Amino acid sequence: MTALEITPIPLLSDNYAWLIRDVDQDVTVVVDPSEAAPVVAYLRQRHLRLDAVLNTHHHPDHTGGNLGLKEAFGCHIIGAEADRHRIVGLDRGLVEGDTYRVGRFTAKVIAIPGHTLGHIAFVFTEPAAVFCGDTLFSLGCGRLFEGSPEQMWTSLSRLAALPPATLVCCGHEYTAANAAFALTVDPDNQALQQRAKAVAELRAGPVPQPTVPSSVGLELATNPFLRPLAGEVLRHLKLPSSSSATVAFAALRQLKDRF
Ligand code: ZN
Ligand code: FE
Numbered sequence: 001m002t003a004l005e006i007t008p009i010p011l012l013s014d015n016y017a018w019l020i021r022d023v024d025q026d027v028t029v030v031v032d033p034s035e036a037a038p039v040v041a042y043l044r045q046r047h048l049r050l051d052a053v054l055n056t057h058h059h060p061d062h063t064g065g066n067l068g069l070k071e072a073f074g075c076h077i078i079g080a081e082a083d084r085h086r087i088v089g090l091d092r093g094l095v096e097g098d099t100y101r102v103g104r105f106t107a108k109v110i111a112i113p114g115h116t117l118g119h120i121a122f123v124f125t126e127p128a129a130v131f132c133g134d135t136l137f138s139l140g141c142g143r144l145f146e147g148s149p150e151q152m153w154t155s156l157s158r159l160a161a162l163p164p165a166t167l168v169c170c171g172h173e174y175t176a177a178n179a180a181f182a183l184t185v186d187p188d189n190q191a192l193q194q195r196a197k198a199v200a201e202l203r204a205g206p207v208p209q210p211t212v213p214s215s216v217g218l219e220l221a222t223n224p225f226l227r228p229l230a231g232e233v234l235r236h237l238k239l240p241s242s243s244s245a246t247v248a249f250a251a252l253r254q255l256k257d258r259f
Contacts, residue, residue, distance in 0.1 A: 004105045004127055006169065008210050009042055011035055014173045015061050016212065018131055020054075022103025027051050029075075029102050031122070031131045032171055034061045036068025043073075054100070055079035056133025057119040058086040062171060080111075083118035094120060107131075112159065114152025115142035121159065129167040129213070132159055137170045138214040139195070140178035141225040143257065149250035156249075160226050164217030175199045175211035181259045182224050185236045185252065191221040228252050 005021040011034040018031040019042075029052040033039050043050055050073040055063050057080070066077050066089040078100060081093025094100065096111040100122060107122040115134045122131040134142035135152070136159045144152055159168075179196040186192055195218065202209040220226050224233050228248035234241060237251045 004102070004124070004129075006127075006129055006167065006213070008169070008212060009033075009039060010173070010210070011038055011065075012061060016169075016171060016173060016210070017065070018169050020102050020105075020131075021048070022105055025103035027103035029054055029078075030065075030069065031169070032056055032062035032133060033065030033069055034063075036065035036072065039065055039069060040072045049073055050075045051102075052076045052078050054122060054131070055083075055087050055090075056121060056131060056135075056171065057116045058083045059116065059134070062133060063088050080118040080120045082111075083116075086118075096120075110158060112155035114144055114147035114155045117146045117151075119147075119155070123162065123166075125163075127167070128163050128165050129169055130159060130162060130216075131169045133171045135159065135170075136168060136219065136223075136226075137172060137178060138168065138175040138212050138219065139182050139192075139199075139223050140174055140256070141223075141253070144253060149253060150246050152253070153246045153249045156226060157245075160216060160220055162216050164215065164220065166216040167213040168215060168219055169213045173210060173212065175214075176203050178223075181256055182222065184259075185233050185255070186224050186227075186230065188232055189222065189230075191218075195222045224252060225249065 007019040008016040015034045017033040021028045028048050031054045052075050076091045077089040078092050079087040094109045098109040100107045107124045112121050112135045199211045
């Protein structure tokens, strides 16, 4: 079976929509389009038609292109049933445990509340890739706009438990800014230092390159929000070693909000 194509499409100033395509079966979907026109242009240039839009959550910078793409391609809009009232153009609502097929490839839907309450992720196992919107970022995580630290920590833990080779396809190019913060709380982490250097190189030059997808394994080693109980991080937070992961995560998230 030939590979599933997974390609980030940069939109607005720092958003990514993700193209997912079963090349052999000519099935194409796009995750989280902020805007329609650049996606339409991209697809037309490649002579592709669009079968569906998948939304991870309701924010306008992830759904702004829904109606334009529906108009251009007659595609379906897929997203969380819980957000039916606020995902524009939603045709099919999904809940935890549902599956969604892109040609021969099947994604499992998991609920990952925290950034928003209705946030979902699409988890492919073969090949391993997760489309996680604004929940897990490369070297960071989303802000808690609607959910509690407990909810977000549970959601991040579910993503962290995916196989290490799983590609992390997130909604924004925030890696360089996240690296700057991560280095302040985990300065002696060599894997993080290396990653920060690699990220700086990718973003330097006239045409900055995407730093994503990342992988679950890389995030586990370098992302402070997945390792809030690591010694150095806890010391930086001035928390006792007996602290719970949720407490440490909440403190870390608050620190980042003020960074
Ligand atoms: Zn968002
Ligand atoms: Fe966003």
